[in-house]
Amino acid sequence: MRLLQLAFFLSLTLPVFAQTGYQPTAENLAARKVFQDDKFGMFIHWGVYSILGDGEWVMNNRQISVKDYEKLPTFFNPTAFDAKEWVSIAKNAGMKYITITSKHHDGFAMYDSKVSDYDIVDRTPYKKDVLKALADECRAQGIKLFFYHSHLDWHHPDYYPRGRTGLKTGRPESGNFEKYLNYMDTQLTELLTNYGPVGGIWFDGWWDQSADDAGHVGNTAPASKTGIDWHLDRTYSLIHKLQPAALIGNNHHVAPFPGEDFQMFEKDLPGSKTTGFNEAQTIGQLPLETCETMNGAWGFNIKDNNYKSTKDLVQYLVKAAGHNANFLLNVGPMPNGKIQPEFVKTLSEIGQWMQQNSETIYGTRGGPVPARNWGVTTAVGNRVFVHILDWNDRLLTLPAIPGKIRSAKLFTDKSAVKVSQTPEGVVLTMASAPANDAFDTIIELEMVK
Template sequence: MRILSLLLFSLLLSSAGAQTGYQPTADNVAARKAFQDDKFGLFIHWGVYSLLSSGEWVMNDRQIPVADYEKLPAFFNPIAFDAKAWVSMAKNAGMKYITITSKHHDGFAMYDSKVSDYDIVDRTPYKKDVLKALADECRAQGIKLFFYHSHLDWHNPDYYPRGRTGQNLGRPDSGDFNKYLAYMDTQLTELLTNYGPIGGIWFDGWWDQQVGDKTDPRKTKLDWHLDRTYSLIHKLQPATLIGNNHHVAPFPGEDFQMFEKDLPGQNQTGFSENSEISKLPLETCETMNGAWGFNINDRKYKSTKDLVQYLVKAAGHNANFLLNVGPMPDGRIQPEFVKTLGEMGQWMQQNGETIYGTRGGPVAARDWGVSTAKGNKVYVHILDWQDRQLSLPAMTGKIKSARLFADKRPVKVSQSAEGVVLTMPVAPAAGAIDTIVELEL
């Protein structure tokens, strides 16, 4: 522990402020491009909160004191956890990366931390490091691994002054926030030195300390020293991408921008009011039902059609889709999720060419669908349209050919300075997930 602390101290001294004017390395730029090409990932929210079957915010929602919440790990014994099954499920779904909670807002570490014993190895009867097993299996199957790590911590007494959440949990009314930040950076050092190459760090919880100033939404009550933390990460693994779910414009040192339960440019949740779209790689995350963590009462399962169409819309908005599952306390993933992911994988096997490696196409999102593009090809994704003819705005470059992607039947094209009209051999079938027209320019 002392050696690790000294390592961290030297790294912090040498890198403080280094992210001001941040210029990504060549490895980082390449990782950004690969991330954009991947398009589809699996989000996993899993922790001791799954025992209470009410989502990952249960400690805050039920106002469970720290002393009582600390009793949960003794009952957490996920003997049905199977890293190979998890990674295989993601791979079969067509996913290229996994983002899993290393520490959520409850402060409990899902790996073998040496800076604290509040973790799965030291406090549970399971005694195994699930992140180590997952990291090994991801490498074996060629899946990238990202870690979600919470800025916010309802357990650590040095997370003080408290923000907008985690009140009345029996913590002392004192603490050293800088000491907490050193603790957080030490845990990040552990994650980036003991688990092999890490695709990215997915931060969440910065918003807990926002002051609520509408004129300056990037202002917080405390200095998070993001430059120091981001510099530490990039020093330890230059290709590791940093994203922060803070719902404001990206800060220097961040490598991708995420949107929670919203497509870029939309604000249906209210989270994205201050999230202007940057030029960084983009990602949107969504749940398979209504909850992130396991919730036994949540039966609002989204259909395969809804989730495939969201994936397509995300690609049309030039973003990745990070789709969440909340495993059960014993380590199994709900069969409803497994079934839907398998069906999504079947769709991706047939149509992945129109998603992987693409960027948002020349036709901006419409009520009927979106477009994606790769090389000299444009893919028009018709999600909600029942007529044989579809009018598109004017397009740069001459359309050389057009055909239905599914069966290669030709599509008639009328192109002029005013726009493009596609006439399909048959109208899109009612209830179809996606009728794709491939245009070659």
């Protein structure tokens, strides 16, 4: 992921074109709908950087040279990694898909790449392909698997001209960017050929060579002062050719380019800009996803005890659904291959909430009432779910909504809620005010068909 201070970019621009004339296949459109229905996924940031316990940006932040960083794989031996355990944790939490780092910005591949030996099989004592094990187990448990893949690469000598990051790694100030892009596309071909059906590719790092995101207009994207072209059209076409149903998303923080199948928002709800990312707040017509951490870090950080509460994360999931978006919640496994017990406990508690309330999340779309300070609405069929997240009164007033309400009841115990509907709005009257410690008080409205 990108550091907050990288919101301040260079100012020069140059057109970069995405997949021109892209028409998604029927398979792809069907996959988009399933993706929107799934609503909840697990993000996994894991690599050799976990050994240092200081997050996935440690190579850049500590200005570690390639020569020194290459020592890390020799210590990486995650013998406690258990793909079945990981997938079970995700599934029990109510998650429908997993997105894992196949290659992060440090350039180290977490699978058995044939185009390079800088990978987990060739450079570590572990000698096993963790992505293969995870792909097999995801299929066994009915969980879709997406691969995060970094555009930028702090290790590869042909990632040149340099972007704004990884400048102290000791690489020669020369290289062939076209050769690097061919290397990247070859690795993507491996991932889309050798691991069965893939849910999609989650790109990150395009912004390393871009200028101010605010300069993005239409299908033209900011680029570096050296004027490099990412050839997104070629890469996107390759992915859609190899697996037409695979969805492409790109964490570039600007409006989507042609060829992309979903739009993502980093550490923010769609349309919001509270964390310094998502310079362009434009929300397109593609399926939406927001991603967030369980503490403050993406990769394992041994000093980060700033854990979000179960209530906070459940409410983030609900808010995402109310904003018509999926919620991709991150874990950063430890170097031994175990997911932190703090994360496991919280995910289990989220799973308990989902067992009781998932009907108001899965398969829904954003409801007829846009997000309010008190909460959000979701909807499916002729049912509208009013999610009350922050309210301490028996009466809740909604703006006018289309259609006629047939009945209203609390979702948990099905007790009746009084409804007064006029052209000016709707007033819901509960028997008692929502409890202060409630994660989510849900009122189900049945609409006349």
